[in-house]
Amino acid sequence: MKPILSCEEVRRLEDCIEAEGTSKATLMELAGEFAASVVAASDPKRVLILVGFGNNGGDGWVAADILAHKGIDVDVVSPVEPDEIPAALARHVARRTAGRDVNIVIGPSRDELAELVSRADVVVDAILGTGFHGSLRSPFSIWIPTVNELAAEVVAIDVPSGLDAETGTVEEDAIRAARTATMLAPKIGLYSADGPDYTGEILCGGLYDRLDEVIDDVDHAAEMVEPIDLIDFLEPLPSNIDKYSRGSVLVVAGSSSYPGAAIMAAKAAARAGAGYVAVATPATCANLIRMALPSVPVIDIPADSRGAFGAAARRAVCDAAKKFSCVLCGPGITTAAGCIDVVSGLLKLDVPLVLDADALNCLSKLSIGGLDETPELYRREAPLILTPHYRELSRLVDEEAVRDLGGAIEAAQRLLWAAGSDNFIVIAKGPVTAVAGVEKVLLPVSGPASMATAGTGDVLSGIVAGTVALNHAYEGPWELLCSYAVSLHSYTGFIAADRYGEKSVIATDLIDVIGDAMALASEEALKGLEDVPATTAKGA
Ligand SMILES: NC(=O)C1=CN([C@@H]2O[C@H](COP(=O)(O)OP(=O)(O)OC[C@H]3O[C@@H](n4cnc5c(N)ncnc54)[C@H](O)[C@@H]3O)[C@@H](O)[C@H]2O)[C@@H](O)CC1
Ligand SMILES: Nc1ncnc2c1ncn2[C@@H]1O[C@H](COP(=O)(O)OP(=O)(O)O)[C@@H](O)[C@H]1O
Numbered sequence: 008m009k010p011i012l013s014c015e016e017v018r019r020l021e022d023c024i025e026a027e028g029t030s031k032a033t034l035m036e037l038a039g040e041f042a043a044s045v046v047a048a049s050d051p052k053r054v055l056i057l058v059g060f061g062n063n064g065g066d067g068w069v070a071a072d073i074l075a076h077k078g079i080d081v082d083v084v085s086p087v088e089p090d091e092i093p094a095a096l097a098r099h100v101a102r103r104t105a106g107r108d109v110n111i112v113i114g115p116s117r118d119e120l121a122e123l124v125s126r127a128d129v130v131v132d133a134i135l136g137t138g139f140h141g142s143l144r145s146p147f148s149i150w151i152p153t154v155n156e157l158a159a160e161v162v163a164i165d166v167p168s169g170l171d172a173e174t175g176t177v178e179e180d181a182i183r184a185a186r187t188a189t190m191l192a193p194k195i196g197l198y199s200a201d202g203p204d205y206t207g208e209i210l211c212g213g214l215y216d217r218l219d220e221v222i223d224d225v226d227h228a229a230e231m232v233e234p235i236d237l238i239d240f241l242e243p244l245p246s247n248i249d250k251y252s253r254g255s256v257l258v259v260a261g262s263s264s265y266p267g268a269a270i271m272a273a274k275a276a277a278r279a280g281a282g283y284v285a286v287a288t289p290a291t292c293a294n295l296i297r298m299a300l301p302s303v304p305v306i307d308i309p310a311d312s313r314g315a316f317g318a319a320a321r322r323a324v325c326d327a328a329k330k331f332s333c334v335l336c337g338p339g340i341t342t343a344a345g346c347i348d349v350v351s352g353l354l355k356l357d358v359p360l361v362l363d364a365d366a367l368n369c370l371s372k373l374s375i376g377g378l379d380e381t382p383e384l385y386r387r388e389a390p391l392i393l394t395p396h397y398r399e400l401s402r403l404v405d406e407e408a409v410r411d412l413g414g415a416i417e418a419a420q421r422l423l424w425a426a427g428s429d430n431f432i433v434i435a436k437g438p439v440t441a442v443a444g445v446e447k448v449l450l451p452v453s454g455p456a457s458m459a460t461a462g463t464g465d466v467l468s469g470i471v472a473g474t475v476a477l478n479h480a481y482e483g484p485w486e487l488l489c490s491y492a493v494s495l496h497s498y499t500g501f502i503a504a505d506r507y508g509e510k511s512v513i514a515t516d517l518i519d520v521i522g523d524a525m526a527l528a529s530e531e532a533l534k535g536l537e538d539v540p541a542t543t544a545k546g547a
């Protein structure tokens with residue numbers, strides 16, 4: 008697992024490293040060296056380095072010196088003379104580089120800049136790093152679109168300029184990099200919101216030889232899960248098993264309006280490895296589900312006049328649920344009164360429970376002023392896994408909209424810390440999905456944008472429940488098991504996009520390739536056994 012840090016955590020890490028005797032000036036030298044090595048890897052003849060006013064620019068000045076020393080033609084574009092750079096460390100290295108064999112251009116016109124960009128093999132973006140806030144000001148608001156329009160290849164130092172390293176948002180424009188050479192640890196914004204569209208491949212420079220030890224002294228906003236971390240879940244089935252010992256799932260789902268959600272979740276649970284999957288659904292749509300899923304027993308539950316769970320549903324569902332290794336509740340149930348009652352009943356049972364979709368909305372309705380204000384509602388011994396997307400998560404904490412990964416993690420942590428249980432996990436779904444537990448937040452591999460289509464969440468909750476059932480003897484950490492399920496889901500997205508075309512994937516395609524996704528997960532884990540790569544790009 009690789010730590011991902013917030014900007015504040017990076018600052019604390021730099022302070023810890025400094026306290027151990029490695030100054031920020033030395034870190035800047037090492038950062039410049041790492042950036043130069045990333046640039047030199049594509050063997051350029053001519054490099055243009057754009058520097059800003061701060062320490063990100065300092066890294067660029069150091070890299071310029073090193074690249075020029077290698078015999079590469081280097082142009083440096085700066086908004087001000089080296090002597091006028093406000094940041095002291097950056098000013099020092101800029102003055103030094105100015106005395107070397109580099110061509111320095113101060114405050115070029117747009118046309119002059121365009122000419123320099125066009126003739127460079129690689130453009131290095133050392134304009135803005137973690138110190139960037141607010142809206143882009145001139146001249147960078149002119150430099151950035153010029154680079155994006157004309158550069159052959161861009162390497163961003165630490166963070167693509169214009170991208171908020173904390174939130175991953177891009178207000179107006181940001182550098183679109185082919186590679187981002189990030190320092191010490193990837194910043195959370197590289198993975199959040201717009202981040203993945205701008206970073207290209209992310210390469211992380213450790214810089215400090217005792218980093219692995221020091222980095223544990225600061226909190227981690229999240230940790231990136233690598234395929235190798237999931238190897239324990241990829242064991243083949245033992246011979247001596249039967250359908251029950253493989254684990255069973257009761258899918259409490261569907262309504263006359265949304266029977267498909269139950270079908271998809273149940274089929275995904277079975278494909279994810281559970282030996283026995285049953286569906287408990289309002290009697291009004293039970294036959295339809297029976298016909299769609301011949302291998303799945305369907306339990307008729309009393310319905311209300313609209314075909315959702317009715318007043319007598321709670322007892323019928325809870326009686327059935329006790330016999331299963333895992334219960335998934337939510338896909339397609341609606342938030343009718345009977346459904347709220349079912350959710351409340353299931354929470355009181357001693358069985359691993361996955362709540363998704365409308366079960367989460369029922370949970371929001373059960374609480375007043377945010378679920379975190381009423382932890383007794385969801386505090387329980389048996390594992391509880393919630394799978395909200397950002398809107399559902401906002402409703403759960405009764406807060407303004409969750410918009411980005413950082414916000415999603417924060418909202419999830421409010422729920423987690425209120426409950427304080429190791430067995431409680433929030434899978435906050437979005438373009439990048441965070442698996443948050445009370446101890447840590449994990450980021451499994453993200454799927455492609457093809458997955459932004461109706462019903463893929465039902466497939467995920469089915470995979471989660473199937474995985475929990477198959478691993479019913481598992482004792483945790485639950486963050487890891489859920490990360491395995493999310494990774495499988497992401498891999499199904501890649502395989503389906505490859506098979507059906509990026510824009511043509513529909514949720515049911517994902518279900519049919521869960522087995523292929525398991526094979527891909529094994530393949531990736533084995534690659535990781537051979538060599539652990541330095542890259543942590545989206546979808547890597
Ligand atoms: N502090 C350290 O120990 C290290 C820092 N490093 C580098 O230092 C960077 C952080 O440096 P700084 O904190 O100096 O910040 P930056 O260099 O990222 O940016 C700060 C500068 O950007 C300008 N700026 C901020 N918002 C702007 C906007 N909206 N429009 C135009 N200009 C804007 C500010 O005037 C300020 O001068 C990191 O990203 C990394 O590249 C590395 O050298 C490694 C070590
Ligand atoms: N842009 C995206 N890139 C990758 N995955 C995405 C993207 N948008 C959504 N997803 C994934 O698709 C799924 C959508 O879930 P959800 O919104 O609950 O769908 P539904 O309710 O229609 O079943 C989640 O697993 C989410 O992580």
Ligand SMILES: [K+]
Pocket residue numbers: 063132133134135136163164165166167168
């Ligand atoms: K940058």
